[in-house]
Amino acid sequence: MSNTQVFEEQLQSFLATQQLEKGLADYTLEGYEGDLRQFIAFLTARKVPDWCAVQGDHLAEWIGSLSDEDYAVSSLSRKLTAVRGLAKHLVAERWREDVFSELVRGPRISRKLPGALSPEEVDKLLTAPDETTPQGLRDRAMLEMMYSSGLRVSELCGLTLQAVDLESGLLRVYGKGSKERVVPLGSQAVAALERYLDVGRPKLVKPRTGSELFLSQWGRALSRKTFWVMIKKTAKLAGIDAPVKPHLLRHSFATHLLEGGADLRAIQEMLGHSDIATTQIYTFVKGSSLAAAHDKHHPRNQL
Known part of the structure; x- marks a missing residue:
């Protein structure tokens, strides 16, 4: 051998x-x-x-x-x-008695604070797709759902028709490690999804289409790569100068909820974080924005 x-x-x-x-x-x-x-x-x-x-x-x-x-x-x-x-x-598997990697230290990673769009920028992004086309209806629904529920792009592209309960406004998601969680859908996301299901998706269905929720022009599940390209084009169309990646909407979802007074544990559950420490990074984002506001507006800082 x-x-x-x-x-x-x-x-x-x-x-x-x-x-x-x-x-x-x-x-x-x-x-x-x-x-x-x-x-x-x-x-x-x-x-x-x-x-x-x-x-x-x-x-x-x-x-x-x-x-x-x-x-x-x-x-x-x-x-x-x-x-x-x-x-x-x-x-x-008893191939070795020792873990050979045990003493090897990894490179130190500086933890960057996640960026976020402003609510005004999010509104521009979400309303930019052309809803006179099936693809535009699909794109609007996907963007609304990602921002409404804080989904990962892989979770969004992997959704099926069975995962959505429009009547109750809930979504069943399978995240990392196939862990299941149920997250709420906002009213705007529900409305956008209903329009897509009623008008857009039927026009994208092909003979071999399955239960995938979001379809490409070939009637198959929309890929993460295609969604990545779409969100960049949509951001440019919306006139947003900052580089917009799919994860930015997830960060914006968490940041805006926290700034609105949502409980950190609730945000952790919706994001599907197994460790609260992962979610706590958003508290630093909030803290940095408060510090900026303090620097700008406190009278003692003007002296």
Whole structure:
């Protein structure tokens, strides 16, 4: 058996475990696989025979070489996460007795505060699609739902007809790790979705269309990439100068709820955060805006 086959066997075992036991999304698994294959190529070039011979120094050298190639810190951190997961898997499967990645420290990531659109900018963005077309009705409904419920783009594009209860204004979402949560839909989102379902979606349906909620021109589920392109074009049409990415609407949803007095725990549940600490970053956004207002308006700051 060649070196490549030895590495491949445990790689496939690890990926299968991540999918079956942890329910990771396909795109997450694809990312892990790409990162691990890159590490395997590095090991093979250095004539490391198998996973049992891999040492922490190999991993540290690989991460260091990638740093020299100007990889982003976030990319390096993701690659290290993939290798650490595999290292633990090797121990669990009794291929090794030690976790070779244990002593390798990752790059320090500075946590950036999430940006947010103003309510006025959100209104411009949401009303920009041309609702005289099926695609425009679809785009308006998608934007309204993302801002109304704080959805991730993968959650939005993965919705089915069965996930929506327009009468009660609720939406069943499957987030990271296939975790299910129920989130409310605002009245504007419900109205936009009703228009799309009544007029827009029937014109996008093709013979092989399934229960996907948001359809492309080919009658299939709209992809994340297509939605990404759409939101950029719509932002330009709305005259918004700031770079608008899908996640910005999710950040805006959380920030505006918090500024309106919503409970942090409720926001955590709607966003699908497993850890309240992830949600708490929005309190810093609110705090920074308060500080800016204080600097601008407090009389002692004018002296």
